[in-house]
Amino acid sequence: MNHNHIDRLLKQALQANEAPSPDLIERVKFAANGGTRRKSVRGRKPLFRNLLIAALCLLFVVSATAFGTNFFGFGLQDMALPSPEPIVFEYPDGTVEEFSMTLISLQHPDTPEHAAAVAWQTFLNAYDIDATGGNWSDVSPEYRIYGAYSLEMVEKIREITAYYELSLLGEMLDIRTEEEFHASIAYGPFLNDAIDWFTGYQFESGTFQGDGQFGNIGFQLRFARRGVFDYVFLNVGDIADFTEWTFQNTFGMPMLLLQSTHASLIILETEAASIRVNILAGTAGDRWNPDAPPFGPSDLEHFANLIDFGQLRSEVPDLSAVFAAERAEMNEAASGFVGTWTRVRTELDDGTALPMSEESGVEISADRQIIFWYSRDFLEFDTTTAAADSAPVGWMITGEVVPISQHEFTIGISYMTFHYELDFQTVRPWELPFQYDPTSGLLRYTDWDGVQHVFTRES
Amino acid sequence: MDLATAIDFTPAQDKADIPCLIDTYSTMLYRFCRSLTYSKEDAEDLFQETWIFALRKPQKLQMAKSPQSFLCQTALSLWKSQQRKYARRKRIAPEVPLEFAIDSGENLEEALLRRTETEFVRNLVTQLPEKFRVPLILYYTLEMGVADIAKTLHLPPGTVKSRLFSARQEIKKGLLAYES
Numbered sequence: 001m002n003h004n005h006i007d008r009l010l011k012q013a014l015q016a017n018e019a020p021s022p023d024l025i026e027r028v029k030f031a032a033n034g035g036t037r038r039k040s041v042r043g044r045k046p047l048f049r050n051l052l053i054a055a056l057c058l059l060f061v062v063s064a065t066a067f068g069t070n071f072f073g074f075g076l077q078d079m080a081l082p083s084p085e086p087i088v089f090e091y092p093d094g095t096v097e098e099f100s101m102t103l104i105s106l107q108h109p110d111t112p113e114h115a116a117a118v119a120w121q122t123f124l125n126a127y128d129i130d131a132t133g134g135n136w137s138d139v140s141p142e143y144r145i146y147g148a149y150s151l152e153m154v155e156k157i158r159e160i161t162a163y164y165e166l167s168l169l170g171e172m173l174d175i176r177t178e179e180e181f182h183a184s185i186a187y188g189p190f191l192n193d194a195i196d197w198f199t200g201y202q203f204e205s206g207t208f209q210g211d212g213q214f215g216n217i218g219f220q221l222r223f224a225r226r227g228v229f230d231y232v233f234l235n236v237g238d239i240a241d242f243t244e245w246t247f248q249n250t251f252g253m254p255m256l257l258l259q260s261t262h263a264s265l266i267i268l269e270t271e272a273a274s275i276r277v278n279i280l281a282g283t284a285g286d287r288w289n290p291d292a293p294p295f296g297p298s299d300l301e302h303f304a305n306l307i308d309f310g311q312l313r314s315e316v317p318d319l320s321a322v323f324a325a326e327r328a329e330m331n332e333a334a335s336g337f338v339g340t341w342t343r344v345r346t347e348l349d350d351g352t353a354l355p356m357s358e359e360s361g362v363e364i365s366a367d368r369q370i371i372f373w374y375s376r377d378f379l380e381f382d383t384t385t386a387a388a389d390s391a392p393v394g395w396m397i398t399g400e401v402v403p404i405s406q407h408e409f410t411i412g413i414s415y416m417t418f419h420y421e422l423d424f425q426t427v428r429p430w431e432l433p434f435q436y437d438p439t440s441g442l443l444r445y446t447d448w449d450g451v452q453h454v455f456t457r458e459s
Numbered sequence: 460m461d462l463a464t465a466i467d468f469t470p471a472q473d474k475a476d477i478p479c480l481i482d483t484y485s486t487m488l489y490r491f492c493r494s495l496t497y498s499k500e501d502a503e504d505l506f507q508e509t510w511i512f513a514l515r516k517p518q519k520l521q522m523a524k525s526p527q528s529f530l531c532q533t534a535l536s537l538w539k540s541q542q543r544k545y546a547r548r549k550r551i552a553p554e555v556p557l558e559f560a561i562d563s564g565e566n567l568e569e570a571l572l573r574r575t576e577t578e579f580v581r582n583l584v585t586q587l588p589e590k591f592r593v594p595l596i597l598y599y600t601l602e603m604g605v606a607d608i609a610k611t612l613h614l615p616p617g618t619v620k621s622r623l624f625s626a627r628q629e630i631k632k633g634l635l636a637y638e639s
Contacts, residue, residue, distance in 0.1 A: 003627070006634070007627070009576065009630070009634070010584075011599055012573070012576075013577045013578075013580035013584065013599075014494060014581070014584065014595065014599035014600045015600065018490065018493055019485075019486045019489060019490075020486065020503070020506060024485075024489075024506065024507070025481060027507065028481055028485070028510040028514075029478055029481055348613050348614075349612070349614055350615055350618055433539060446536075446539070
């Protein structure tokens, strides 16, 4: 077996003939040509961006029409929240387009949970971080889940939950196995085999969300438990696009079904919770997924028959032992990383040293919370806006240490500040990798440009 | 989140030839993502995330001496930083192997044998440490030269050569073990 033979086999094995689908390329082009800087009518509204993302991440466009009398006594219209200001897009040719949004809560409209959602959204619509300032590190984790980044926002949440006698969502458990998840949310099997998988996360309070797949169609289920203040709202588009009808599935559960060209929704109310299932396809399929077939009314009813909602636990499962075990396991795994770390050098993968002009450091507390600050020359960092401002730029990240092994962990970013803008940068859920070498006692982080940052622990 | 939301849009004049760059480099980038992740779902995700990241700083992409290297480097960084996410998805989403084409003049038996051989080599490659695997993918999948790989990975050309050599040796060992 000579070099040429190996070479031929590798060529054969690694040759990739596949090309991205035209739709995939179109999505990228659409994003690239989508407009210029996105901004709200009254200037920056970083929180609004967060909400927009939360809404987009959870449930896509949903609206409804024909709100006649049904056995629920309400329709989506009744779940509407005060609408935030529209987003204005400036296109390259100077034309401007306004995108308005209508949000709805996930709660029954005649409940304290819905009233609390209205109060919170009203506050958010008027809240201007530019005027009030804010410091994420002042906000404890149980409030960060609501997107709070100032003590003023924390105070508002406390006020709302006290007034409406609601509890916070509590700690979030990222369910690690399908079996574990199922056992914690249901008495027994509740999904038909036609549904491929189901995973998600759960809060201490019992509210949970799961994601699943039905053929090529994705769906999301949120179980918003009563008595709990929830932060997830839905973006409701044009109400006139939707058709609504009542239905009873084969397990005898009454529900409200809604459908438009690109979205379908199942609404259920039980004693324990408001249940919402968002199916990411409508009568014309899924606009973002060309593999998803059209999903008509009979498909929606068929899908509704595949879930035995009655199997979902009515009582709040006691997950204290699971949470405690998870915390203990994580804390134990992260204990070796606890401390304050100072950057001592930067280098390339091959050990070539790089100049290091700015300070950087990492603080890791015993409860795995992390603050990571980092700075470098602005010109090096972002050529796009360097002409306007060549001041040094840095960023600060807060988040949580997620140990992978005793020598490796990632930082799950929950918040990022860019010093030069004093703005809040919206990031997708992001993880930064760190490696710890117990022999040398050094901690390493490799940044986007492939530069390694080496830290030592302060004694 | 949709792509339009994810991108921090920059002035229009800065991205006049962005569609052209997308047309030119998408296939290359997609193949790289596909080889890197060995999963269609992950590849599509990584492909989009790479463009999102690159388009946040279009000038950087446009001014890069080698957009190909820039994009591969970005994809690699993203992939490395999100390995936990991709690893988790691997448990729940089926992997779709790379396409396999039957050569003209090849009968079905030969094609099946070659397919088995190819799958075996691919598995060997996926088991290689990253520092060996990535240069191999850049070399064989994207047909990059040593100099470009060095630029992409921020490595001296000598190191790239040495890693390619070591990677081939590892593959050879695996094949010999299989044959014996």
